[in-house]
Amino acid sequence: MSRLLALLLHRRAEVLTIILLLLGLALTVTADTPQRVKWLSSSSKMTGSVFQLRKNISDYFELGTLNNELAIENQKLREALYQAQFEKALLGGDFRSADTLKAYRVIDAKVIKNSVIREKNLITLNKGTVSGLEKDMGVVSDKGVIGVVERSSAHFSTVVSLLHKELSINASLKNTNHFGSLIWEGTAIDRCTLVDLPKIAKIEIGDTIVTGGMSSVFPPGIPIGQISNFTSPKNSSFYKVEVRLFNDMSDLDQVYIIASNLKQEQLQLEQTQDEFR
Amino acid sequence: MNSVNLNVLFRFIGILLLQVVVLNGFDFFGMAQPMLLVLFLFSYPTESDHSLSIFLAFLLGLVADSFADTLALNALGLTAAAYFRPQMLRFCYGSSIEYHSDNKKQGSNGQHSYFLFLLLVIHHLIFFVAESFDLSRAFVILKQLAIHLPVSFVVGWLLIQLFSLHKR
Numbered sequence: 123m124s125r126l127l128a129l130l131l132h133r134r135a136e137v138l139t140i141i142l143l144l145l146g147l148a149l150t151v152t153a154d155t156p157q158r159v160k161w162l163s164s165s166s167k168m169t170g171s172v173f174q175l176r177k178n179i180s181d182y183f184e185l186g187t188l189n190n191e192l193a194i195e196n197q198k199l200r201e202a203l204y205q206a207q208f209e210k211a212l213l214g215g216d217f218r219s220a221d222t223l224k225a226y227r228v229i230d231a232k233v234i235k236n237s238v239i240r241e242k243n244l245i246t247l248n249k250g251t252v253s254g255l256e257k258d259m260g261v262v263s264d265k266g267v268i269g270v271v272e273r274s275s276a277h278f279s280t281v282v283s284l285l286h287k288e289l290s291i292n293a294s295l296k297n298t299n300h301f302g303s304l305i306w307e308g309t310a311i312d313r314c315t316l317v318d319l320p321k322i323a324k325i326e327i328g329d330t331i332v333t334g335g336m337s338s339v340f341p342p343g344i345p346i347g348q349i350s351n352f353t354s355p356k357n358s359s360f361y362k363v364e365v366r367l368f369n370d371m372s373d374l375d376q377v378y379i380i381a382s383n384l385k386q387e388q389l390q391l392e393q394t395q396d397e398f399r
Numbered sequence: 400m401n402s403v404n405l406n407v408l409f410r411f412i413g414i415l416l417l418q419v420v421v422l423n424g425f426d427f428f429g430m431a432q433p434m435l436l437v438l439f440l441f442s443y444p445t446e447s448d449h450s451l452s453i454f455l456a457f458l459l460g461l462v463a464d465s466f467a468d469t470l471a472l473n474a475l476g477l478t479a480a481a482y483f484r485p486q487m488l489r490f491c492y493g494s495s496i497e498y499h500s501d502n503k504k505q506g507s508n509g510q511h512s513y514f515l516f517l518l519l520v521i522h523h524l525i526f527f528v529a530e531s532f533d534l535s536r537a538f539v540i541l542k543q544l545a546i547h548l549p550v551s552f553v554v555g556w557l558l559i560q561l562f563s564l565h566k567r
Contacts, residue, residue, distance in 0.1 A: 135449045139482040142457040146478060149461075149471035150529050169466045176420050235423075237467065239432050239547075241530065244468045280468070308539070311429050372429045 170278035173234035174248055181232075188375065195264040195376075226341055227381040229254055231261075231279070233374040238285055238311045245281040247377065250274045258339055260380040266345040266368040267291065267333060268377055279379075285311055285371055293346055293365075294334035295323055301334035304346060304365065311371050314347065316363035323361070325349060331365050338385040403444055411459055414439045419466040422554070431546045433554040434526070436463055436477055437518040440484055441555075442564040445496060449485060456481035475529050476522035487517045512556060519551050520544075 130137055181188070231253070235246035249255050251274045261268040261281050269283040270291075282289050285306050293316055294301035302319035316331060329349045335342035351364040382388075414436060422433045439459055443452050460474030467473070488496045491514040492506050506514075527543045528534070558564070 135453060135482065138450050138453050139478060142453065142478045143475060146457070146461075146471040146475040147529070150475065150532070172419065172466065176424070235466075237423075238426060239430060240469065246468075372426050 173246055177232060177234040227383060229379040231377055231379055233377055236374050238372045241287050241308050243283040243285040245269060245283050247279045247281060250277045250279050252276050254381060255279045255379055260340040261377050262344055262380060263369055263374060263377050270339055284314060292334040292336040293331050296330040296332045301336060312367050314365045314367060316365050319361045319363055321354060321359055321361060325352060338382055338388045410439060410442055415459060415463060418463050423467055427550050431550040433551045435551055435555045436460060436473055437480055437522045438555060438564060440481055440518055441515055445488060453478060453481040472526045472529050476525040479525045480518050480521040483521055487514060515555055516552060519548060523548055
């Protein structure tokens, strides 16, 4: 026993290295599971606070540009709002009535940490459960889709970016009901791939891709990108479409989280339908 | 706490903040990010305990990983680099380095850059292999190495010259 102990002490560097490597490997393997060590992620309080501090400093020097961007965005939003109210009233035949059913809530947040060079890129936001953020809420910017909330602490949230090889988003051709799944193959940070889009759809380079209405995460019609290339594989009924994203994923700042007020109802209904299958 | 330990502590915190607050915000051409936690091992005293350097390297990597959502990838890379550090020191500065720590301080720029390069190769290689966790993706791993290694090396070398880390 004493000889073994002496050997271990003599070889302590090797023993320590092996133990630490095994510990590291165990943490890496469980990184994507729900058991992931929560306090070792960027949405934990300590790391989140550091990013918030860094963001506050950099924000101070970018206030002018940010104000201009927000003003332009506000202008577009107001135009869209007025147009939608007008069309609704026109269809209802009553210009005085207002819609009381509010399907979506929008929460604003700032990106305090972003990454684009990994295979599984995550974004950290400066809002958490206190502001109403929850898992599986959609995240968009003024230009289009950013990702889906993965986890929230009280004041911070981690978002699975569009540039994450395991994220798949329901997407469709604008103004049609043909839909497919948008995935990232890890080749370029401004390109995603739309798969499972049926060949019966007529597509052209330059067509706009928007979110489809098949998920409870995003409302339909939110811009994603434009078709930059596509192939039509011979032994398949589906296109493989390369989509150039509207968003510059390496330069994100102001984002909006979309909370669906009808999500629970939709999920419950879908669950009930599953029982009859 | 003696001055050597205090120095190591300051360097630990300094290099961690440099990586987390400054370097993690850089994306060269939207593709490459300098990963320079190995500067801690580069400037770690030659005469200090090897096991302690391995443990501190793991800890540094783990804390940095928690900021970058790269859980344990940096920790793995740094632990491996810390383990092979004595061999690399002997290889770059000569076999008497363990007894004459001045050899490192008086080393040439070529020796310093070679030492930095070897530390970066081990750290980056382990990092990207563990990230992919699939050797069939060897091409992707090599591509990542080819993109990140030169950026890390150039920025690392500039920082070493700027802060005279090779003389510590």
